[in-house]
Amino acid sequence: xxxxxxxxxxxxxxxxxxxxxxxxxxxxxxxxxxxxxxxxxxxxxxxxxxxxxxxxxxxxxxxxxxxxxxxxxxxxxxxxxxxxxxxxxxxxxxxxxxxxxxxxxxxxxxxxxxxxxxxxxxxxxxxxxxxxxxxxxxxxxxxxxxxxxxxxxxxxxxxxxxxxxxxxxxxxxxxxxxxxxxxxxxxxxxxxxxxxxxxxxxxxxxxxxxxxxxxxxxxxxxxxxxxxxxxxxxxxxxxxxxxxxxxxxxxxxxxxxxxxxxxxxxxxxxxxxxxxxxxxxxxxxxxxxxxxxxxxxxxxxxxxxxxxxxxxxxxxxxxxxxxxxxxxxxxxxxxxxxxxxxxxxxxxxxxxxxxxxxxxxxxxxxxxxxxxxxxxxxxxxxxxxxxxxxxxxxxxxxxxxxxxxxxxxxxxxxxxxxxxxxxxxxxxxxxxxxxxxxxxxxxxxxxxxxxxxxxxxxxxxxxxxxxxxxxxxxxxxxxxxxxxxxxxxxxxxxx
Amino acid sequence: xxxxxxxxxxxxxxxxxxxxxxxxxxxxxxxxxxxxxxxxxxxxxxxxxxxxxxxxxxxxxxxxxxxxxxxxxxxxxxxxxxxxxxxxxxxxxxxxxxxxxxxxxxxxxxxxxxxxxxxxxxxxxxxxxxxxxxxxxxxxxxxxxxxxxxxxxxxxxxxxxxxxxxxxxxxxxxxxxxxxxxxxxxxxxxxxxxxxxxxxxxxxxxxxxxxxxxxxxxxxxxxxxxxxxxxxxxxxxxxxxxxxxxxxxxxxxxxxxxxxxxxxxxxxxxxxxxxxxxxxxxxxxxxxxxxxxxxxxxxxxxxxxxxxxxxxxxxxxxxxxxxxxxxxxxxxxxxxxxxxxxxxxxxxxxxxxxxxxxxxxxxxxxxxxxxxxxxxxxxxxxxxxxxxxxxxxxxxxxxxxxxxxxxxxxxxxxxxxxxxxxxxxxxxxxxxxxxxxxxxxxxxxxxxxxxxxxxxxxxxxxxxxxxxxxxxxxxxxxxxxxxxxxxxxxxxxxx
Numbered sequence: 001x002x003x004x005x006x007x008x009x010x011x012x013x014x015x016x017x018x019x020x021x022x023x024x025x026x027x028x029x030x031x032x033x034x035x036x037x038x039x040x041x042x043x044x045x046x047x048x049x050x051x052x053x054x055x056x057x058x059x060x061x062x063x064x065x066x067x068x069x070x071x072x073x074x075x076x077x078x079x080x081x082x083x084x085x086x087x088x089x090x091x092x093x094x095x096x097x098x099x100x101x102x103x104x105x106x107x108x109x110x111x112x113x114x115x116x117x118x119x120x121x122x123x124x125x126x127x128x129x130x131x132x133x134x135x136x137x138x139x140x141x142x143x144x145x146x147x148x149x150x151x152x153x154x155x156x157x158x159x160x161x162x163x164x165x166x167x168x169x170x171x172x173x174x175x176x177x178x179x180x181x182x183x184x185x186x187x188x189x190x191x192x193x194x195x196x197x198x199x200x201x202x203x204x205x206x207x208x209x210x211x212x213x214x215x216x217x218x219x220x221x222x223x224x225x226x227x228x229x230x231x232x233x234x235x236x237x238x239x240x241x242x243x244x245x246x247x248x249x250x251x252x253x254x255x256x257x258x259x260x261x262x263x264x265x266x267x268x269x270x271x272x273x274x275x276x277x278x279x280x281x282x283x284x285x286x287x288x289x290x291x292x293x294x295x296x297x298x299x300x301x302x303x304x305x306x307x308x309x310x311x312x313x314x315x316x317x318x319x320x321x322x323x324x325x326x327x328x329x330x331x332x333x334x335x336x337x338x339x340x341x342x343x344x345x346x347x348x349x350x351x352x353x354x355x356x357x358x359x360x361x362x363x364x365x366x367x368x369x370x371x372x373x374x375x376x377x378x379x380x381x382x383x384x385x386x387x388x389x390x391x392x393x394x395x396x397x398x399x400x401x402x403x404x405x406x407x408x409x410x411x412x413x414x415x416x417x418x419x420x421x422x423x424x425x426x427x428x429x430x431x432x433x434x435x436x437x438x439x440x441x442x443x444x445x446x447x448x449x450x451x452x453x454x455x456x457x458x459x460x461x462x463x464x465x466x467x468x469x470x471x472x473x474x475x476x477x478x479x480x481x482x483x484x485x486x487x488x489x490x491x492x493x494x495x
Numbered sequence: 496x497x498x499x500x501x502x503x504x505x506x507x508x509x510x511x512x513x514x515x516x517x518x519x520x521x522x523x524x525x526x527x528x529x530x531x532x533x534x535x536x537x538x539x540x541x542x543x544x545x546x547x548x549x550x551x552x553x554x555x556x557x558x559x560x561x562x563x564x565x566x567x568x569x570x571x572x573x574x575x576x577x578x579x580x581x582x583x584x585x586x587x588x589x590x591x592x593x594x595x596x597x598x599x600x601x602x603x604x605x606x607x608x609x610x611x612x613x614x615x616x617x618x619x620x621x622x623x624x625x626x627x628x629x630x631x632x633x634x635x636x637x638x639x640x641x642x643x644x645x646x647x648x649x650x651x652x653x654x655x656x657x658x659x660x661x662x663x664x665x666x667x668x669x670x671x672x673x674x675x676x677x678x679x680x681x682x683x684x685x686x687x688x689x690x691x692x693x694x695x696x697x698x699x700x701x702x703x704x705x706x707x708x709x710x711x712x713x714x715x716x717x718x719x720x721x722x723x724x725x726x727x728x729x730x731x732x733x734x735x736x737x738x739x740x741x742x743x744x745x746x747x748x749x750x751x752x753x754x755x756x757x758x759x760x761x762x763x764x765x766x767x768x769x770x771x772x773x774x775x776x777x778x779x780x781x782x783x784x785x786x787x788x789x790x791x792x793x794x795x796x797x798x799x800x801x802x803x804x805x806x807x808x809x810x811x812x813x814x815x816x817x818x819x820x821x822x823x824x825x826x827x828x829x830x831x832x833x834x835x836x837x838x839x840x841x842x843x844x845x846x847x848x849x850x851x852x853x854x855x856x857x858x859x860x861x862x863x864x865x866x867x868x869x870x871x872x873x874x875x876x877x878x879x880x881x882x883x884x885x886x887x888x889x890x891x892x893x894x895x896x897x898x899x900x901x902x903x904x905x906x907x908x909x910x911x912x913x914x915x916x917x918x919x920x921x922x923x924x925x926x927x928x929x930x931x932x933x934x935x936x937x938x939x940x941x942x943x944x945x946x947x948x949x950x951x952x953x954x955x956x957x958x959x960x961x962x963x964x965x966x967x968x969x970x971x972x973x974x975x976x977x978x979x980x981x982x983x984x985x986x987x988x989x990x
């Protein structure tokens with residue numbers, strides 16, 4: 001018989017832009033999300049888990065009038081005899097599915113509807129370093145109420161959430177602003193909605209963080225010579241016209257009352273501006289009543305990022321401690337969550353405007369912050385490893401791990417080929433195991449086991465003197481019936 | 496200007512075969528999965544979360560040599576200028592990704608590698624009632640060891656897991672069998688590998704649950720008249736040839752030793768059969784050493800489901816309590832988990848055979864069982880609702896919910912239009928709220944609040960006498976500063 005040509009072996013590779021998460025990477029994220037869900041639940045928010053797949057029609061990202069779906073989402077056409085199947089896609093965020101769910105189930109859902117959602121979303125974008133095409137989002141939104149109490153509540157919840165996951169008070173600040181105040185400022189400047197200069201002003205405001213007050217002033221008027229020596233054209237406003245923007249950006253005072261007074265001056269007699277300021281006042285009063293002082297939540301008109309998308313209050317949680325950036329320079333950790341009020345959530349589906357406000361937490365950034373602060377271990381302890389000295393006595397070793405596990409101690413028996421004992425210790429090392437248990441024939445006869453403190457052992461191997469090595473042996477014999485108690489002692493001593 | 500024709504509104508609908516999960520449906524599943532993960536972790540298993548998306552090449556489900564991907568998976572072609580992009584697909588289980596991950600990372604992973612994974616998988620199948628195209632799987636596998644200790648460990652872990660989530664001892668049984676014993680039986684019958692009759696015998700064995708011993712005997716030999724009156728052709732074996740199969744299927748004795756003796760007789764002098772029996776013996780000894788008696792795990796040769804896929808031990812967890820089926824007849828709840836040993840996990844990728852053994856828990860079935868046993872509430876309590884009697888005093892109400900939440904009590908303030916108080920109580924009802932808090936102007940002046948026990952209220956409304964109604968009022972006044980304590984009293988009383 002002729003030999004069949006073998007098919008080439010498939011490549012064992014994650015698709016481009018995707019990655020695998022192992023061990024603590026998974027459990028630490030899960031634990032953080034569970035802590036967040038606990039706070040959201042206490043606030044009366046209900047979990048919602050929609051499917052990963054939506055119709056493209058419902059997502060509204062693109063219309064399938066071309067063969068090849070637009071970039072941005074992963075999409076495919078449902079099989080259909082007549083090649084006429086629906087286009088489906090992986091969700092790219094958790095807000096578009098919320099809109100669909102609310103429109104679909106609105107008669108069964110309570111109004112207002114407080115919901116939270118956490119899970120992966122997918123973006124069909126060019127992957128880059130640290131930039132993946134699947135990542136987690138964690139959102140909380142209140143749908144169906146225009147009350148500022150909903151916005152205040154989300155700010156309070158955000159503050160509680162950060163403390164619940166392990167960010168200490170003083171290490172974060174929730175900052176609140178209002179899109180309407182900015183609109184008021186633009187009105188005060190004589191820039192009506194639709195005026196092209198408006199967009200230029202907004203873009204300039206977005207640069208405040210980088211170029212500061214003087215820089216913004218130059219960019220709003222004649223232009224500015226930047227650090228590289230290039231001349232950046234200005235928006236072309238007069239100094240007088242630019243003034244309200246500057247007043248707005250620098251309106252933060254020592255307390256909320258002072259800030260609000262400054263904002264009042266900045267918006268002049270703009271009606272929408274006054275409305276925005278009244279909303280900020282309400283939010284401030286509600287938060288004060290709940291005990292959320294300016295050490296946790298404050299009004300800060302310089303919160304401008306993403307402002308364009310929102311219609312009222314906007315808020316952002318910033319971590320205020322310093323870290324070293326990749327070049328070794330100190331900088332603030334920065335934003336880990338943001339959100340605000342938006343009104344067009346379900347209008348696409350029903351024609352009705354439904355007011356909503358919500359926040360999204362940057363899951364990966366918050367996890368990174370917790371590692372930075374030492375709140376979660378970068379390299380957590382593995383299980384106790386029971387080694388196998390005698391393959392025929394596997395049942396003895398199995399009995400040991402069962403005892404340890406029943407006492408709540410994470411433990412495993414070595415399941416590889418036990419011939420080479422060095423391999424077993426290498427395995428324990430790879431597992432980051434804190435303790436190895438050894439029972440050879442001699443120990444069995446004497447009714448004892450050897451315990452090896454692997455963490456102490458590693459320390460001693462690194463830098464102990466001979467004296468220390470003798471006085472604190474990292475391996476010792478204990479009676480077999482004290483196995484659990486003595487392992488626990490070692491584990492407690494290691495913490 | 497001519498009016499533009501409006502685009503039709505998109506339909507707010509989940510794609511066919513997908514669904515949304517709300518509130519307790521989500522949190523109860525999450526809690527169950529966390530309890531399972533806790534046991535797996537204690538056993539030394541490491542979490543693994545691979546992406547939802549794999550290359551079709553790695554999944555190995557179909558080759559993209561046609562325009563239209565095969566049914567079975569959701570797949571699409573990666574965009575590429577030359578229309579030559581990779582085909583990608585959503586994972587259809589958690590085993591195929593494990594194979595890819597192990598092959599890709601095998602030099603960095605410990606050997607053996609114990610891993611667990613939980614998450615959604617997707618099947619591009621025709622949806623039906625209760626049959627969805629996205630559902631959860633929860634797997635644990637040990638890769639890289641042929642030791643029976645790995646199989647025994649997974650059986651023990653499965654037993655611990657069921658008890659950890661709330662299935663009482665006595666309400667479940669983990670049953671263990673071995674594919675090699677069945678192969679030994681086929682050998683004893685003179686049916687070599689590749690013999691066409693072998694498949695027919697396997698198919699017949701699969702019917703043992705339905706047709707019993709006598710039925711199997713008929714089907715293996717001359718055939719059988721079934722209940723509908725139709726004649727089912729037999730496999731055509733002689734009575735003598737059929738005997739080992741019957742001996743195998745009915746070999747379960749009062750204890751493991753008896754069962755093993757019966758199996759020994761059934762396989763005659765087949766080498767592979769003897770191997771399988773020795774493996775079962777080893778598993779039994781290891782489990783006994785760990786304290787897992789036949790009230791939790793037993794050897795049962797009638798476990799045949801899915802046997803074809805496996806190469807050694809197979810195991811299944813069955814819930815043994817009775818439920819009523821849709822026609823009101825009593826039946827056992829049945830299987831909630833199953834697994835076994837398989838050897839071709841990474842061979843596709845590397846050419847090497849890597850032995851592995853693993854289990855998969857039916858997440859939805861186990862959740863249904865817990866509801867059936869009352870271990871998780873079918874309709875859990877909602878939050879305490881603080882009603883709004885005076886819109887201008889929202890800060891007062893906000894302070895109340897903050898107090899309640901800080902005391903760990905789930906609470907929310909009504910955020911809808913407060914004008915109609917009836918709507919607020921309807922809202923509390925829809926939220927399944929246990930307590931409503933009411934503070935009007937009079938109460939505020941007197942320094943009190945009204946508490947309404949909504950669960951007692953509903954009971955009284957249903958069937959209380961006037962007497963009861965008077966002696967156990969469901970609404971009463973308490974001092975404002977006792978809000979938290981008195982709400983807690985009501986909640987405790989309701990449990």
